[in-house]
Amino acid sequence: MTATTTAPRPTTEQARPRRNRRSGSWLLRRLPWWIVTLVLLGGVLLWIYPFLWMVSASLKDPLEIFGSGLNLLPDTLLWENYTRAWVDADFSRYMWNTVVVTVVTVALVVIRCAMAGYAIGRYDFAGRKVVVVVLVATLFVPTGYTIIPVVEISQQLGLLNSLTGVILALTGGGHVAMILLYWGYFRQIPKELEESAVVDGAGFFTIFFRIMLPLAMPVTATATLLTFLSTWNAFFLPLVFTFSRPDLRTLSVGMQAFVGENTTDWSGMAAAATLSLLPVVILFVVLQRHFVKGLAGAIKQ
Structure with a gap:
């Protein structure tokens, strides 16, 4: 004769948390x-x-x-109003300067952050935890605290008052958020991919550019969008680097053209701001799906 057992029924106190958890959706x-x-x-x-x-x-x-x-x-x-902003206020030149600075900065930042995140996430080297701690610590350092050494170095290199100096100043930051995104994404990829590529004779750069980087396209889209937003809207560094060269101003710095000593052209400024925001809105609409996938994939455990 086989004995049968009956599972104990949950008490009222045990069943209450489940109902409470579902009360919001209910x-x-x-x-x-x-x-x-x-x-x-x-x-x-x-x-x-x-x-x-x-x-x-x-x-x-x-x-x-x-x-x-x-x-x-x-x-x-x-x-x-748009004609006045585009032609009279010279926003056509400011738009071109901003496009050049943003495109080059995004390309350099994405490649650098992807390689840094790949090295930290895939290789176990001495001092890796120290590197991660230092990177995270730099998140709490405001940009204004480092502007003086950046300007001094750029002046000694002859890069002040040039778009090249603006690009290098914007690119030379830590960009820790993007590095951590790539780090979290690359560490989840199976190591068998690298091992099979090494057996086939592939080197570091071949594995990175032909295997790992294409797999990280969602994170690349996220990093591209975040870097694009920060560079497109940058004000402090472009202002300092183009202070004596108005022809090199970016869009955010060029807004000062509508502010006079006694009056402010508010309608022209609104038209210029609309022109400045249109590329940002278009890019976000195009990359929004990849942006969400990149964030979800980087934080997935």
């Missing part, structure tokens, strides 16, 4: 769909309203900007 399911939609729509409008106001102000008269209050519809569409 409450959302019980709410009508139109209430959730209205709440989300209100959050979206509140989030994008400053951007919509800027676009609206770029098409208004300077007096109408502050006289119309929160109204987003201009009385008359003044497209000449």
Whole structure:
């Protein structure tokens, strides 16, 4: 005769935490769909309203900007504000300078951070933990604290007041966040890929550029977007490096062209800001899927 056992039933105290954990999702399911939609729509409008106001102000008269209050519809569409920003304020030159600086900086930063993250994540060398600790510690060092030695070195090298100096100054930072993203992603890849490549006679650079870097495309997209945003919106370093060369200004520094001694061209500034933000919005829309995949893949345990 075989004895049967019955599993003990959970007590009320044991079952209560499970119900509590599900209470939030249960409450959302019980709410009508139109209430959730209205709440989300209100959050979206509140989030994008400053951007919509800027676009609206770029098409208004300077007096109408502050006289119309929160109204987003201009009385008359003044497209000449964009002409004034692009031609008269020389934003076409500032756009070209920003594109050159951003493209070169993104390429150099992504390659350097990818190689650093690959070396730290895949190779067990002496002092690796010390290197990681030092990298993390540099996250707490503000950029302004290092501007003096950067300017001194650039002046001695003859790179001050040049786009090359701006690029090297922006590239020479730690960029620890990107290194840690690559580190977290590369350490999850099976070592059999490298071992089979070594058996076939592949070297370090062949393995990195032909095997590892293509596998890390989601992280590369994330690093590209983050570096693009920080470089495109950089103000302090480009201001210092182009202080005596207005023709080398970037978009963020060029905004000063609309600020005079007695007046400020708010409509022209809004048009210039809209032109400056369009490439950022387009790039984020294109890379948003890879951006999420890169972050999820880097932090996956």
